[in-house]
Amino acid sequence: MRPSQTAARAPFRALAAHAVLILWTMIALFPVFVTVVNSFKSKKAIFNQPLALPHGESFDLIGYQTVAAQGDFLLYFQNSLTVTLASLFFVLLFGAMAAFALSEYRFRGNMLMGLYLALGIMIPIRLGTVAILQMMVASGLVNTLTALILVYTAQGLPLAVFILSEFMRNVSDDLKNAGRIDGLSEYRIFFTLVLPLVRPAMATVAVFTMIPIWNDLWFPLILAPAEETKTITLGSQVFLGQFVSNWNAVLAALSLAIVPVLILYLIFSRQLIRGITAGAVK
Template sequence: MSRARSSPWRSVAAHAALITYTAIALFPVIVIVINSFKTRQAIFRSPLSLPDAETFSLVGYQTVMTQGDFFLYFQNSLIVTVASLFFVLLFGAMAAFALAEYRFRGNPLMGLYLALGIMIPIRLGTVAILQLMVASGLVNTLTALILVYTAQGLPLAVFILSEFMKQVSEDLKNAGRIDGLSEYRIFFRLVLPLVRPAMATVGVFTMIPIWNDLWFPLILAPAEATKTITLGAQIFLGQFVTNWNAVLSALSLAILPVLILYLIFSRQLIRGITAGAVK
């Protein structure tokens, strides 16, 4: 299709523009990571050069490891993210199945009700959420965060998953029914395995905002024992603001796990965005 447009000049220009923007996107991240491996003098003397034998130093990482309780924070973030993800996917898929599979009175209304949360951010209910958590004694527990993130993730999960569940073959489900499978078995044994790719996409979408959130950990669970990595990093960075080695190392440690996960799942994520956007 692009016969008329494939002049070499055009392609060079396109690459030049894209390389420039890629550099802008990656440069700050790269500067932080390479400087985290340098001595203090080298960080300031030549911020843009790579560490060499003389300027290499891990002193920042040592500070982070001894000062902040990053393993605990990391563990908290992991528990919150994995548990929320599990509930979003399980409850979301169940509700999506009910909406996609059965005709019952109030079905469209129910779909609309659940879709409200896609546009209205849960953050606006914070004042009352905090009161709810205080009343139920859940402040400074990971449970509070898991509940909030489950509620936050459900609307989009239900919306996307029900679109996919409508595509599951009717014959397959009816064959299952004739074989005497219960509706629960049909859902768990037949439908769920078939929508696994969609579940992965929803999972990635759900996971990133939960892992990165600062607002709810700050408000609902700021205690030392329940800090997530994002909140822990925020506080650590504030305390060590003059210790450049420590700050750069902490930032690098916060970036790397997300970056690695992203590189593993980027194909899934991009496919999810592009598939969802076609509509």
């Protein structure tokens, strides 16, 4: 294929990539739409007309009233937001630093270290739940947000290193060498030259990391089940019983829990789209 033909088709490839991304976004948001719509309905309307918009007799705010009356959901939101933002910060910082070291410096065991970190993607961290709980008990970190932050940071680092190292290998060596000639330290080269060029990759890592952290129930239930350390996902379980479940309150709590995730997604979405569609315009 001639270079002129490749250049002419590049805008169409970018348009197709954006169209596919929009389509998948609509498919992914449909369950969110159903959840939010049904949170404003009575229990009878939820089961009789789950896809209909709330109107007339079906409109009911009993779910939100129950959420406001039972439990400290403001504290649950604060706990979830603290754990998610702190974990994201450490995952991006330490993951980017490790990726820079693996991609920039050649040393004995470089490939072995990369393979070791990649194993964390294939082996679920939940397999070590018993050992993690024993470590947290010995450290006195049970029922603390620090325990969750440490676990989620360790959980997100393998994927962060794997993705960011590939992007950092594509950063121009001439640019980094020019910075060294100008007297920049390795830290300044990393923070001022390399990180701005891999922002789309970091946004991608942030999006794929924050959603499992925000929605996780396993580790909050095991490591921080106390009332003062409950996350929003764990706090929502109070409305789910063995025999009877308050679906109005469950849907209302989940609808409120979606808002921070959407805000974080919108913050990173522009860089995420750039990272996903980068290969479509080459």
